[in-house]
Amino acid sequence: MKATRTDVARLAGVSTATVSNVLNGSNKVKEATVRRVMEAVQQLDYRPDMIARSMTTKRTMQIGIVLEDVINPYYGEVMREFELAANEKNYFVNICTGLHKLDSYFDNFITRHMDGVFVAALPYKFQEDKLYYLVERGVKVLTSGNVNADFRRVSSIENDYLTAMQDAMSYLVSLGHEEIAYLSGLGRDLPYDLRCTGYLDMVRELGLSCGDSLLIDSAYPYSTDFAAGHACAVRLLETGKPFTAMICGNDLMAMGAMKALLERGIRVPEDVSVMGFDGIAMGQFWSPSLTTMSVDKATFGRRAFELLYSNIVNDTTGYYKNKLTLVKGQSTGPRTR
């Protein structure tokens, strides 16, 4: 039923090797032959079997993405561009989510000979050794937000959350705020949450009297969605500690937190200024529109692919740190009390 390369060869009156040469763009085939072969291909609606091809080439032209959280539009926007870039180089991309079986993903990446994997899941979700194991088994790895990764073995891309948090704090301080809360959604002892580190650094550096008493962290299992932002804000309010500004780990959390404030009649930004991270599109449509440390998601996605690509093709690991920019919305304003 399905035409194979042998069928094409027979119809075109050439050998299978010649068909391969034509299809794989070798330039040492006479033009007339090329035409005959292509005609046969058309006529039989033949397409090369990628599985069989992979058998011999040891490449699959397939890249996996392990996604922390498909729900967060941030990842959606990043991955869209990643995939675009990958498609341009003829890679087929598949997103894997469903963190219940992260280990089994890794096994699949190996046994299915993925050329590369972009692991955009926080390191606590899996054993870091697994990354190196993938590499040993021939699967190139790009990791994200993994400050402790061995950069000689895996490529890495991260957002400069440390600087971004400093910028966020500076901005709020410039508006007169002193009691600034940070709602993390993660544990404060997780070393790779650079926002947390940056926050504590700035509190100390600026001599803010609140110390770390306005840092709301979370216990395992962590979550960083709308509901988590809401929950963290509630916990902050329950401490009864005064605050006039609030930074959230991402935009989704910021939206959840704003909702909690609103429910208690606390106005944004009149009573409390709120900031997020990421700069998801929805933030601009929020009421009030969200001030955020924004990531250029298209650039991030494309850079990510390029890093992984050069790892695959040139066997070169690479590192990229992405800068965030302050986007001012209506959710922040001068201190009023």
Next chain:
Amino acid sequence: MKATRTDVARLAGVSTATVSNVLNGSNKVKEATVRRVMEAVQQLDYRPDMIARSMTTKRTMQIGIVLEDVINPYYGEVMREFELAANEKNYFVNICTGLHKLDSYFDNFITRHMDGVFVAALPYKFQEDKLYYLVERGVKVLTSGNVNADFRRVSSIENDYLTAMQDAMSYLVSLGHEEIAYLSGLGRDLPYDLRCTGYLDMVRELGLSCGDSLLIDSAYPYSTDFAAGHACAVRLLETGKPFTAMICGNDLMAMGAMKALLERGIRVPEDVSVMGFDGIAMGQFWSPSLTTMSVDKATFGRRAFELLYSNIVNDTTGYYKNKLTLVKGQSTGPRTR
């Protein structure tokens, strides 16, 4: 470097065929032999090469999902359960988004011998013939929301949007509303938007005086996100036509629409009642919490996999229509003017 089945066979002192029999759970191998083989497997850290295996079995144990829109949390919730169900049967699932190259996805599904594909993209995004072409090439297809699909060739799962829309309208009418708008995000002439059909049916049946003048549809390219809801609401307001209730194609759109109302000082639900579809988690955290026709996303996802699974294993197409339930939130209330 990587151990093959030959290595295992040699180490265990058996033939490769025996290794296969052991690994694939054939019961006709002596227990002592099984143990010897398993030890060799362990020792060599051997795992079967799925690519090579697929060469002979013609199966890949791989399922693709074509997603309309990763941004919408609705799909995220559905796919999570789909993947869970698939993993239980040892299928590896990959999500493909990035609608820029839908056709090239289909090609990839064929040449990579995916066992099945769940096409959760609206039919206008691709040529319907492509679905049948996949089937001819041995890739089983489950389509969603495609009322015109040939059910003898592809399996299908859909939400009962027709009934759901009727329920939504009845509910609003029971609250006293008469001028009820529908914000679609799609074109009114797209036959598979059963919400639209249901809306127009009910308008006629109930004899609502607004006729179809409060139906806001959109031109290609359609979009159904937060921004689209906002835009549709703005267009509705610009018509100057009076309305006291509004149904949106999904929850995300409802949120965007509410934002547009709010910007103009229109209160929800005091001035206008708002409803959505889907029942995404975020809706409960909204202010006011969203009244919606809710889909049981876990059931939907699991049923979807089961349909595709039985298509793959038994070569049987199937059809399932999923009921929606009314979830009352704070965004709807009695007519007040």
Next chain:
DNA sequence: TTGAAAGCGTTACCAA
């Protein structure tokens, strides 16, 4: 209960 060997659809090397 085990093994030998054919076959799956390609690629790539080497020879013609």
Next chain:
DNA sequence: TTGGTAACGCTTTCAA
């Protein structure tokens, strides 16, 4: 420029 053919790692008869 072309073709013959071994090789890739596995499954699966068919014999032993």
